[in-house]
Amino acid sequence: MTISRSLLCVLLIAVCAAKANGQYDGPDEVELLQLEPAVVPDPVDGVSRWWYTPSQKAHIYRHKYPKNIAAQPRQGEDLRLPGDILPRLYTIRLLPFIEVGNWTTDGYVEILVDCVISTVNISMNSLDLTIDLASITVTDEQTGNPIDVVNFIDEQSTRELITIQVSRPLTVGRQYRITMKFISILNALLAGFYRSSYVENGETKYLAVTQFEATDARRSFPCFDEPTMKANFTVTVGRPETWTSTSNMPLTTTEPIVGMPGYVWDNYQTSVIMSSYLVAFMVSEFIGIPAEPGLSNVEFRIWARPDARNLTDYSRDIGPRILEFFESFYNIDYPLPKQDMAAIPDFAAGAMENWGLITYREQYLLVDPNTATARAIQLAAVVSAHELAHQWFGNLVTMDWWNALWLNEGFASYMEYLGTDAVEPDFKMNDQFILENLQYVFGIDALETSRPINIEVNTPAEINSMFDAISYEKGSCVIRMCADFIGFETFQRGLTRYLNDNAYGNAGQDNLWAALQTQADSENVLLPATVKEIMDTWTFKMGFPLITVTRNYQTGGAIVTQNRFLLRKSNDTTDPIVYQWWVPLTYTSDYTQATKRDWLSVNEVSKTLTSLGAAANQWIIFNVDQQNYYRVAYDAVNYGLIRDQLIADHQRVSDNNRAQLLDDAFTLALTELIPYSEALDLTLYLKNERDYVPWHAVLSELNYIDIMLYNFVEFPNWKSYMTSIVEPYYTAVGFQETQADPHLIKYSRIDAMNWACRLGVADCVQNSLSTYATLMSQPDNLAQIVSPNEKSTILRTAIENGGQAEYDFAFNQYKTKGDTSFLVAMCASKQATVLSGLLDMLLDPTSGILRSDVNLVFNNVANNPIGNEIALDFLINRWDDIQNALGSAYFGTWYRYVCTRQNTQAGLDKLIQLRDAHPVILGNSNSVKQGLETVESNIKWVSLNEGEIGTWLAGHQPAKNFEAIRQ
Numbered sequence: 028m029t030i031s032r033s034l035l036c037v038l039l040i041a042v043c044a045a046k047a048n049g050q051y052d053g054p055d056e057v058e059l060l061q062l063e064p065a066v067v068p069d070p071v072d073g074v075s076r077w078w079y080t081p082s083q084k085a086h087i088y089r090h091k092y093p094k095n096i097a098a099q100p101r102q103g104e105d106l107r108l109p110g111d112i113l114p115r116l117y118t119i120r121l122l123p124f125i126e127v128g129n130w131t132t133d134g135y136v137e138i139l140v141d142c143v144i145s146t147v148n149i150s151m152n153s154l155d156l157t158i159d160l161a162s163i164t165v166t167d168e169q170t171g172n173p174i175d176v177v178n179f180i181d182e183q184s185t186r187e188l189i190t191i192q193v194s195r196p197l198t199v200g201r202q203y204r205i206t207m208k209f210i211s212i213l214n215a216l217l218a219g220f221y222r223s224s225y226v227e228n229g230e231t232k233y234l235a236v237t238q239f240e241a242t243d244a245r246r247s248f249p250c251f252d253e254p255t256m257k258a259n260f261t262v263t264v265g266r267p268e269t270w271t272s273t274s275n276m277p278l279t280t281t282e283p284i285v286g287m288p289g290y291v292w293d294n295y296q297t298s299v300i301m302s303s304y305l306v307a308f309m310v311s312e313f314i315g316i317p318a319e320p321g322l323s324n325v326e327f328r329i330w331a332r333p334d335a336r337n338l339t340d341y342s343r344d345i346g347p348r349i350l351e352f353f354e355s356f357y358n359i360d361y362p363l364p365k366q367d368m369a370a371i372p373d374f375a376a377g378a379m380e381n382w383g384l385i386t387y388r389e390q391y392l393l394v395d396p397n398t399a400t401a402r403a404i405q406l407a408a409v410v411s412a413h414e415l416a417h418q419w420f421g422n423l424v425t426m427d428w429w430n431a432l433w434l435n436e437g438f439a440s441y442m443e444y445l446g447t448d449a450v451e452p453d454f455k456m457n458d459q460f461i462l463e464n465l466q467y468v469f470g471i472d473a474l475e476t477s478r479p480i481n482i483e484v485n486t487p488a489e490i491n492s493m494f495d496a497i498s499y500e501k502g503s504c505v506i507r508m509c510a511d512f513i514g515f516e517t518f519q520r521g522l523t524r525y526l527n528d529n530a531y532g533n534a535g536q537d538n539l540w541a542a543l544q545t546q547a548d549s550e551n552v553l554l555p556a557t558v559k560e561i562m563d564t565w566t567f568k569m570g571f572p573l574i575t576v577t578r579n580y581q582t583g584g585a586i587v588t589q590n591r592f593l594l595r596k597s598n599d600t601t602d603p604i605v606y607q608w609w610v611p612l613t614y615t616s617d618y619t620q621a622t623k624r625d626w627l628s629v630n631e632v633s634k635t636l637t638s639l640g641a642a643a644n645q646w647i648i649f650n651v652d653q654q655n656y657y658r659v660a661y662d663a664v665n666y667g668l669i670r671d672q673l674i675a676d677h678q679r680v681s682d683n684n685r686a687q688l689l690d691d692a693f694t695l696a697l698t699e700l701i702p703y704s705e706a707l708d709l710t711l712y713l714k715n716e717r718d719y720v721p722w723h724a725v726l727s728e729l730n731y732i733d734i735m736l737y738n739f740v741e742f743p744n745w746k747s748y749m750t751s752i753v754e755p756y757y758t759a760v761g762f763q764e765t766q767a768d769p770h771l772i773k774y775s776r777i778d779a780m781n782w783a784c785r786l787g788v789a790d791c792v793q794n795s796l797s798t799y800a801t802l803m804s805q806p807d808n809l810a811q812i813v814s815p816n817e818k819s820t821i822l823r824t825a826i827e828n829g830g831q832a833e834y835d836f837a838f839n840q841y842k843t844k845g846d847t848s849f850l851v852a853m854c855a856s857k858q859a860t861v862l863s864g865l866l867d868m869l870l871d872p873t874s875g876i877l878r879s880d881v882n883l884v885f886n887n888v889a890n891n892p893i894g895n896e897i898a899l900d901f902l903i904n905r906w907d908d909i910q911n912a913l914g915s916a917y918f919g920t921w922y923r924y925v926c927t928r929q930n931t932q933a934g935l936d937k938l939i940q941l942r943d944a945h946p947v948i949l950g951n952s953n954s955v956k957q958g959l960e961t962v963e964s965n966i967k968w969v970s971l972n973e974g975e976i977g978t979w980l981a982g983h984q985p986a987k988n989f990e991a992i993r994q
């Protein structure tokens with residue numbers, strides 16, 4: 028499911044940039060010096076002494092420490108811990124000071140370690156921590172004798188680690204206890220133990236919460252911060268007594284902090300054995316609302332700010348039920364006694380699977396059934412299912428290093444579909460998979476800039492870059508493919524085997540393949556090579572094949588070939604990799620019969636299938652239900668047979684395959700592998716198509732043609748053809764949403780209305796206008812009058828087709844309610860003066876358009892067919908004014924936005940001129956390069972395809988169709 032990863036990437040980039048600049052947002056010195064000393068108890072013996080407030084201590088330590096000035100940031104292996112000393116049990120005590128001007132945590136850690144290789148150096152990860160050198164102790168656990176610490180090497184700023192040197196080598200097989208006190212900053216980087224805030228009754232409230240994955244536990248306490256270095260964790264956190272805290276495990280006791288009236292320690296049960304990145308705690312004024320006890324065996328609570336208590340019902344209901352499903356799917360009990368899920372106001376990722384305490388961005392946990400769109404509700408279910416799936420796959424069994432992150436994320440991205448389906452069968456998640464994951468990631472993985480699923484990574488920045496569509500979406504696709512060729516139930520039992528074999532430990536992909544192999548062997552599943560051999564081709568090579576099927580209508584057979592599929596080929600590739608895969612072939616010419624199967628081996632470019640089992644006048648379809656990760660191209664005759672079947676009775680082809688056929692055909696036409704007429708022929712049946720999946724797949728393809736033809740003579744014919752296929756779809760779903768509508772009907776209606784209104788279908792336009800008129804008379808009843816699903820189309824259509832009154836109302840709603848949907852709708856106006864007026868307002872701070880929304884406005888005006896040229900002229904003519912009002916930050920992205928719809932030589936010349944006029948700002952920008960590349964390929968597309976598509980459209984005008992039917 029493609030959600031917030033791009034946003035997450037932006038955030039991660041922001042965090043990395045902040046880290047690189049050395050900003051870490053601690054209190055500054057002036058503030059610190061004004062603080063009074065306070066009584067803080069020593070965490071070791073609990074006896075209170077006069078200490079300075081933590082922030083003052085941080086200030087003092089920072090200056091006392093010898094800085095490793097000579098050290099350069101080092102790369103690669105140098106960042107890894109040696110593995111000679113391994114943690115067994117952490118006892119962590121943290122007292123966060125969640126106060127403006129303080130923002131620090133007083134920390135104490137005690138780590139029981141095993142010595143595996145004798146050494147005098149105890150290295151562990153630590154970042155931005157102020158360590159109290161005098162507090163460091165190392166003790167022989169067996170004898171209780173202290174071991175002298177002779178040196179402390181601080182490489183936090185380079186290698187993110189510290190080393191404690193002891194006077195004599197530690198003995199292999201012995202245990203030692205290491206203790207130290209330290210201070211950390213409750214930073215604003217959304218990483219480590221950080222601070223977050225929200226407003227309640229006009230007052231800003233703060234909380235402290237963790238986000239440790241991938242490498243930020245080390246910002247909270249010194250630790251062995253690598254996924255294989257698993258240990259038990261005993262957490263204690265301090266808090267004001269009127270606040271609450273929560274952590275991975277259940278609370279055992281709460282006791283007063285001696286010497287700090289009004290503060291208490293919360294002691295948590297020792298955790299199961301787990302990786303450091305899964306440790307979590309939170310100190311806040313949140314409330315934890317329990318789920319109905321009957322829904323699952325474990326105690327389940329949803330934590331949120333008190334104002335949001337009414338928004339937890341949905342998650343409280345589905346969370347425990349999804350957990351139950353996974354227990355039975357994996358056939359392994361959830362190992363912890365409780366599961367908390369918390370909604371965090373400022374959160375970098377979408378959600379985080381900390382064991383027993385899953386944290387979420389608010390929008391994925393808190394759902395208001397009255398205003399949430401169908402998509403928002405689906406996302407909430409999917410995100411919960413994803414994180415709950417990790418409780419086994421990821422938490423119980425963890426990847427052995429970040430190169431195999433895809434095992435965690437690809438797997439959870441696969442399981443989120445099964446988990447959601449278990450509690451919301453109406454969502455038809457299995458139908459949505461190919462749209463959300465497979466066809467989406469094809470677009471990324473068909474670029475030469477893609478990457479293999481499994482690649483070596485070492486630095487935190489490299490590790491963070493693994494959280495991308497290749498790990499998530501491609502990962503989920505190859506797992507789904509594997510499940511298909513092994514057989515779903517064998518696959519499921521193989522997973523249980525893998526989880527049991529590796530429980531509380533780590534595993535690489537080879538362990539997964541081995542477990543699946545053992546299971547497959549024990550069930551006599553026949554494969555042409557080992558699971559590992561097959562799957563290695565998909566995980567170690569980037570990209571995917573195009574399978575070309577050329578039938579021999581005399582023999583009944585076919586030649587099947589594999590070639591890497593690329594959207595664009597550069598001329599100078601020197602890539603030595605042979606892009607061939609072990610390809611599971613599946614095909615059918617009758618869905619009531621068992622799917623036929625064969626293989627292309629990694630060594631075969633092509634292969635002859637002697638008999639497809641289809642007569643010469645029967646179609647054949649490969650990649651049944653698009654279970655496999657490749658595209659398919661056919662010969663023209665087979666395309667014709669498929670086209671005729673779709674027109675005669677499209678239900679004889681599965682809905683996934685109808686979506687696949689359309690998506691593949693238009694992508695192949697785009698890359699000049701088949702003529703557009705063949706792809707367009709497949710759309711002829713769409714006037715009978717009512718399913719969401721094929722429609723959604725094809726509309727995104729048709730959208731490109733729509734953009735390209737806009738200013739050309741073919742456009743009227745294009746519009747009438749589009750109307751002839753979309754109108755029946757729209758009429759079938761209707762304008763009015765009802766409570767009883769199935770989920771995918773709501774999705775269908777969004778697509779159908781969007782296109783019908785845009786094409787000017789009268790019913791859609793009239794209904795939108797009258798709904799908007801009702802809204803204008805009762806502006807405070809938005810939720811009752813306009814379905815959240817239809818809102819953007821209704822508002823946009825009313826502006827497009829309405830006049831000044833509709834526009835003024837929208838602007839007023841935006842200004843008074845801050846609802847940006849109205850602002851976006853304003854950008855859909857068809858009047859050039861309105862659009863240029865909107866752009867002018869971006870430069871006027873008093874215009875009423877917020878500075879934070881200027882990007883939204885420019886993007887939407889540039890995206891409007893009438894606004895596109897206006898936006899380009901605005902950039903050209905108002906350059907200096909834009910710079911004066913908004914600075915230079917927007918130029919690159921705005922340039923890129925404009926390019927999407929540009930497809931003429933005149934436009935390209937104008938754009939190049941603009942770039943050359945501003946060499947400093949635009950000359951070297953990547954967005955400018957991408958933008959110009961887009962325009963060039965648009966121009967090429969027009970020159971190649973305008974004529975062919977024009978001819979096809981002329982032959983397929985609705986009236987002519989009608990005549991053809993009558994003849």
Ligand code: BES
Nearest residue numbers: 032240241376377378379380410413494
């Ligand atoms: N483990 C991740 C959270 C994460 C992402 C941590 C990136 C560190 C860096 C979590 O399981 C996850 O994948 N979250 C997704 C949401 C999910 C529903 C796809 C996310 O944050 O995008």
Ligand code: ZN
Nearest residue numbers: 413435436439
């Ligand atoms: Zn995940």
